[in-house]
Amino acid sequence: MVLAYIAVFLVQPFFLQNNLLNGDTPGIYFSSWYTKEYLFPRITGWDPFFFFGYPENHFYGPLVPYASSLLSLFMPLESAFKLLVAAALLLTPLSFYYFARSFGLSGKDSALAMLAMFSLLFVRPDELVGGNLSSLFESGFVANSVALPVFFFYFGSLKRGAANGLFVLPAVLLSLTLLAHTFSGVAAFIAGVAFAISGWQRQRLVFIARHFSLAFLLSAFWLVPAIAKIGYSDVSTSGTVPFDFLVLTIAVVLAFYLGSRKESGAAEPLAFVALLSGFSFLGKIANVPFHFQRLFMFLVLMAPVIIFFVLRALGRQKALWVPFIAACLLVAVFSPGINPGGVSILKSVQGTDEKIHGRLYIDAPLNAESQFEELQHLIPMQYSANSVKGQQVHSSRNSRYIFYMEQALDGNHSQWGVPLDLNLVSSMGEDARALVPFQMRLFGITHVVSAEKRFEEWEEVQDLFAIYLRDENTGETSLHNYKLYKVGGSPIAEVLKARPEVAEGNWDDAVKGWFMSNAVKDTILVSEPVPGFAGAGGETVDVIEQSSTMERMKFRVNSANPVPVLIKISHFPNWRAYSDGTELRIYRASPYFMLVYAKGEFELRYVNALADTAGYALSAVGIAVVAFILLNRKRPFFGMPA
Template sequence: MRLSRLAVVLGFIAIYGTLFSFFKPDLIFSATTTAGGDTGAHHYIADFLIHNLLPKGRITGWSPGWYMGFPMLHFYFPLGFLAIAAMSTVIKYQIAFKIGTLLGVFLLPATTYAAFKVLDFKFPFPLIASGFTLPFLFMESYSIYGGNILSTLAGEFGYSLSFSLLILFLALLYRDIKEQKFRVSTGVLLAMVVLSHVVTTIMALAFSTYFLLNKLNVKRFAILAGVFVLGFLLTAFWSLPFAAKIGYTAHMQWDQLQGINEILPDPLRPFIALSALGILGAIIRRDSRMYIFLWTFVMSVALFFLVPPGRLWNGRVVPFFYYFSFIWAAYGIWFLRRVLAGLFYDYVLLPKRYADYAVAAIAVAVVVGNVFGTSQTATAWINWNYSGFEGKAHWNDFNAINKYIKSLPPGRVMVEHSSKIDTFGTPRAFELLPYFAGHPTIEGTLMEASISAPFHFINQAELSKEPSCAILGIRYPQLNVADGVRHLQLYNIDYFLALSNEVKTQAEKDHDLALLKKFKVRGTDMEFALYKVNTDGYVVIPKYMPLMVDTKDWRATALAWYSKPKLFDVPPLVDANQARALKDSFRTVSADLEGTVQHEPARKGRITNVRIIDDGLDFTTSAIGVPHLIRISYFPNWKVEGADGPYLASPTIMMVVPRQRHVHLYFGETWSDTAGRVLSDIAWLFVAAYALMFAVRKISSLRSSSQPEDAGQGDSTGFAKERSA
């Protein structure tokens, strides 16, 4: 083995030995249910994919478990969950989940090393760069932006995976354009980036503008376009519906980070001088291989300050600046290696031919020492997450609540928000009611994916002592259990689990709540009370005829309506653009809801045989031609047989007008689903055919090379030469 290869092996042993000293194998390979932050709630997503979607040959679909139903994995990133699903076929699900959440963390040193090998850097720079991913991974100045270990443990494991893949993608794209050679593998890797996080996809587009500004010609542009077109086509089954239906999400509004301290936190500052030296060194050496990383470095800073308030949070951009700061610091050390070689020779008589090995060894040793010297939080977080729900002191109490709810008749469960719930493993523990108890709950991790999320958080504010108020830009009400229960009834939420004394005191006085059971959490002051809510079902005939509402902003109009309890019996519909066929059937009001207090009674009827499945609903009615409300969140994929609709009704439920006694609703496809699926099928067939052709050529080449060069050729006497023994 060459000495440089041995050095790389030893370097990786040090790097991954450091990771495994924190992520202890006996913890990762134990069959406990991962807890902690958003990560703990992701079990429902993985479980639903494995047991509901994949058996139907689907990756996206409709889930009833959160937010009165929501489009599962339509607006979230499936690759990490697909990896978990694949691994769960050969190892226990709980272990597969743990490994899946850590893929990005453990891939980053390897993809960083591979990226700089692709760029034709010689030893020791790829190893030094790989080592310098450790201080980035173990940064403790933030825990939610993405990329580092704390963010991964908090729930951003899709970001970490995509981040790791993006680094290698940039290097491969640089190589392809430089060599003016289109490679299918680069497009496939881009597809993997896209399917694991949208922010890294945006950054891939932003960073790739470098190639538009650097020696662009027709062939280079064709390669760049080809890679991105292939990446889009491979992901079109997901990305096209994502783009087409983005309007049916929660419309998150982020407050942007500000100030230089966000860009230059304390853990990064010791490396800044080396980063500056690295940038200077690349400019002096005219090392064009590093210019793309200079571009990404500058773009990260620019986007941080220029991204306006809205759906894209500039905090997601910050990890790129941090990461490339460490990479430039590694380059600074590499740039100094000749100076360091002279010092080694002068002071320790180390021959200069061994200087690179000494530089690599010292660099890796320094960053490993930095990790052990500065990491104060990672160990506790890792132990908390991967010891699982079962490893928590109050697992038995949590399990008892789940078992009782599981024994109840089907129905949605609303839970009071409280930081105290973290004692079970995460504040989001009860988001796993669909997983542990088989009952849908209301809140879920994927709040951005649901049109109903803003209305849930209003309910939460009315029914919680310490609500999260998670979606900005909404006027949240004060604690008011009576109004909260009325809202629960609108959404057919059957159960309410309360914790605080303030909420329970009001709940005891509400005639629409009936106490079922109390649950004392031993050794604490926590006592949950579970109530049955007086509800009237998933399918109802409204007391009064609905109204058409003339609005350009349904969400704002519905929020205004939701804040006025006197209007609850008169749900306005979306305007004529969404329910054009009903324009002449119902009275139309303006977006300010003037006139909506005038009630027109609806004809009564009898609804029977209501049957609900994950992605469908059937019922029989005697009230043909009368509007029926379906208390499931609206989404364009919903179709109906035997009725007109479904139409979007306030706040975010569906309305149908039956044309026969038997009505069937089902979750189908829109044009974007069909078109995306067809495009992706064609693209993946192309990739499969290309891979097959490549394999055939490779096998043929290996067979040819295994034949002796002179086989079958005669010597001067006309006899074939014999093979030497």
């Protein structure tokens, strides 16, 4: 019945009506598109489309983009992406049932628990919690929803594996949860720790250690580089688990109560709830960069199984279990409606014959597009043009400076996910806006798509498309006529006429002050002392070769002597520069660009760093371990006895 409901009322409208431009969906769909078009069969690589270049699938879990790309070998990418989401939806109630059965509930009680858990997916405590249905279809948290059934299969396999010592399946599922969604992977790791502290027997601890070790090996190709380069990511603390300290207290009290009644079935779920709530409570105090609201649904979905064991301990299981399930169903029935078809109606925008060799900025504030970030992703994909701002802001340290520029241009622009000093922008007023043309030049922006001519210097190229928006409060309709403008800009690499200045104190603080001041017009900051010479004023830089991903570029510096060359591509440890076989030193330049000193021809390459090579080697070992165990197993199941 539940599967039929999902197929008819969720999957069907999602397949037929959803244009994948709702909430955060365009961000992960873009990653799937880029992986398919530019990276496949590689999993990670450089993406020049947003943030002046960033490592695609490097700080965000790569499972959804890569699985979509793999499926797209047999069908269109849009169908492949939707099929993956549909599979996750259909597997979700099955994972709930498997979870309940793993903890000793009968087939009937497990079915009822599954029904209650699925009903709770209709709860809408906050549009940003992740894991529930509104977060999937409206907020676009696709990776969160794909990871959800994998998490519950993992939790159930832990219970079974702890009893029989078979650890390969839990290890694989833990790895998949992490690769699907980082925050869900953290929740899964906490679940493993909960099993360790729920029973200190040697056999269980060995099982937990083995499955953690194998999961680390299997995911090391992504996890090791992500951890090693986390300083190049940009994550802020956000969200909360409501009443986390109260939930922690209740979980501890229930654990002691059930233990006194010799009811051990809920020990691991209660330990998980306590640890997860404690992590949220202490993490906020310590200002840990994490989106704590993404943990909320894991706590909510533990409730039915925990309540089953509480009712059994109280001797009220037969009297109250079915009424509890009915109450959960009523919550689902009376919750606000879910819209699997989405609300965005855009399918495409008018193309252009204009050759866009630089960067294209999409000036689409929240009050001028129907959905958050839909134009910012649809236009670059359709035009195959490198743009400026994408959804995956945590992938680049440059993202915050794009937000500063946008807020100065129009305060209605969206901003999220990274630490910003918005009071600085508002306090500067028109002075902040006056800096925008110079910031655009710094960023190498040559064209803008906008519904307004923001500056007189902008040269109109053509009309593109119109969007009609209706204000839900007033009922009034507004027209936004988007046009393409030339805005001048600058090349992706240029010789500096003035010697760069060394930033004083904290880099981010210094760069923020520089970026929001007149110094951005003619000065570049560097993070360390550099050679003391600069260009004379007549030198130029030509791009003579460039790969489609910009992972390999050749430049010609028209100068007889070495000069400082600012490369307007995000600084990252995988970059190497060479001239005549000699490696050139790459300096970090403001905001997070690269600076080299060169003459004549030199080459810029994106290569594997030590962490990348180590991660792939460790994952190869993990795959070999799994293959060895499967080929030598004596039991008809994944694993070997601990």
